[in-house]
Every structure is written in structure tokens, then in C-alpha cells.
Amino acid sequence: MASxxxxxxxxxxxxxxxxxxxxLDSYQVVAPDGSYDADAVPELDGEGLTDLYRWMVLERTFDERMVKLQRRGEVGTYGSGRGQEASIVGSGYALGDDDWLLGMGREAAAMFLQGLPLRDLILFWRGVPDAGKLLAQHDLMIAISIGSHLPLVSGVAWGMELSESDAVAAAYFGDGASSTGAVHEGINFASALDLPAVFFCQNNQYAISTSFEKQTGARTLAQRAIGYGIEGIRVDGNDVLAVYDAMQAARRLASEGKPVLVESVTYRRDAHTTSDDPTRYREEEEVAEWEERDPLDRYEAFLRSEGLWDDVDADAIEEEVNEEFDAALDAADDYPEDEVETVFEDLYAELPPYLARQLDEFRTFLDEHPEAYDHIERRPKG
Structure with a gap:
């Protein structure tokens, strides 16, 4: 035995x-008290700097409105990104129009920045089958199965490398997903083939109810990049400018065939999803501590110091984004209901015999119970 x-x-x-x-250090431009190093501010003009604030307000408004809709039974289970606005917006703002974003559901504003209409994301959380197709039109994907999309991200990046595309594939995932085997497989594959992939982990401190400290013995997630042989960046996820800078650097490296693992250290102030009760596993003092690091308040302090806050009409922005959400919700309400046959027929080019039998049985069932299912549209038989 060794001594x-x-x-x-x-x-x-x-x-x-x-x-x-x-x-343990994280890259930071704006400190929690609003102070900052002027030399570290990214090269964005005044309009770009104020635009970041609007996108963060949109992210927060969308999350708050969606939670209210879920409470009223108008959408299914929803995962809010409240508290992670700087992480979501700063990273999404740095992506290019042709880049792919493959996420896990807490990246609303990043998807909107890629051109996704608010309506389509509302439809997704309502479980409308067409929503997946609508997301795909913008090179977007949401994988609810934790961590399962990381190998797909590497596959997309491999296709980009083979086609000599200038775009990159960006994987969004949480600290909980980093404990899955699929994440290891995806990152290791990208490293082995030098693929144009950015692995963006939003470390919001909890994998549902399991704290980060209980998930791993590692001090940080960014340090795992060393083991994979790729670049790693740990960034203050409540500092939108630092996240934007980090993602810009990560995207540049990835486009040169150097995959990057980014750990964005932030905090999920809402429940994991609307089915979760976070009071069962975290203390109010902890939540209050992170509220003091609010990303919007921090960025407002920066804009005031830069003399740009006078160009921001916060009340008008809030009114504008709420009107945008209202219009998206109206459009989602007007979206035609899917027919029940969609559940059977959209999976295969040719319907397998066993599904054809199930469809016939379901049609018979609907015919026998019209009073319970008269709101479901059906195609004529034959």
C-alpha cells in the first residue's frame, strides 16, 4: 500500500x-455591481448594445407569459429560462444566420434570433405535431430527452465539415445533461474528427432537483474540455456581454475545426419545469442571493454607465414585446387542429400494417364515442 x-x-x-x-475563475466583462473593464467590452455599436437588452426582456416576458398559459391549461409542461436571460441571449446573438441550434428547450430567445416566430414555439409547447417541422425549417431542434441530441449535433457538424460549410452546429444543454453518456459520446466524436461544433452548457446549478455539487467531483464543467482535447471556456452566464464574447470566440474556433466546450455559469430562478416544486430542494436564501445577480439589472447598470440608457425606453419595450406575444398567441390559437390520423401517418412514408390496424381501430373507437371526441377533426374513411 502506497505511503x-x-x-x-x-x-x-x-x-x-x-x-x-x-x-475556478469565469470570464467576465460586467461585474454584479455593474462595474466593468471598458477595454473588455465587445465591439458592438450603441444600437447593438441596446438591442441585447430588448432581447433579454423578450426572453423574460416569453417565459413569464408561457408559465401563466400553462397554469391556465393552454400549453403543456413548460421549462422557463427566467434568470438565464444573459446566457441565452448573449450566446444566441453571437450565432450566424446559417448556424444550427440544437437545444433542450430553455433557449427561446436564441431560437427567435435564428428567425423562429414566437407562434411556432408556442405551438411546440402545445404539442402540435407540425411544430417540429416548423423548427426544422430554421435549422433548430428541441430534444426533451436529456443529452440525447449531443451525438446528433456532432453528426450535423460532420456534415458541415464534409460539405465545407462555413456554419457551425451549436448544442445547448444543461449541467444535468453533462452527466449522461450521450454528451460524452457527442463531444468526444467532435474532438476526434475536429468538427465545427460548439457545446454550450448552461450550468444553472441544478439537474432538476440534484445540485451541481452532487453531480460531479469536478470543480467546473469547462475543465472537461482538457480531457476531450478541445478548447474550454468558463463564462459568467449572468453577464450578457461576457457570454456574447465567449460565444463569438467559440464560434470562430469551431469554424476552424476546433470544437469548443463553453460552460455558462448561471441560475434557474424558476422551477425546472412547471411540473416541479423547487422549494423541496433549495433554500430561499440561495434564490435571493442569485436574484441580486439579476442579468437585466446588471446590464441596465452597464448601459447607464455607458450613457446608453437614455436610448432605452424600458416601458415601451415591455409593452412592445407583450404585444408581440399577444399576436403570436392569437396566431397559435388560429392554427388549425391536427387530425387524429397525423399521429399514425407522419412517422413513416408508407404506413406499416400494424399501424394501419391501429388506425382502423381508433377510427372505430371515435365513431362509437362521438360525444367525447366531437372536437377532433377526422378525414373521411377510405
Missing amino acids: DSTVERLRDRPGYYSQDDLP
């Missing part, structure tokens, strides 16, 4: 790696 002296001797020699050697 303590053997361990100490190894520690002082090449080849021994220790957690203590890895930093």
Missing part, C-alpha cells in the same frame, strides 16, 4: 494531475 510520501513525491513530478491545479 503518504509516495503520493507527495508523485505530486511534484510530471504526469500527476490535480483538481487543485485548475482555476
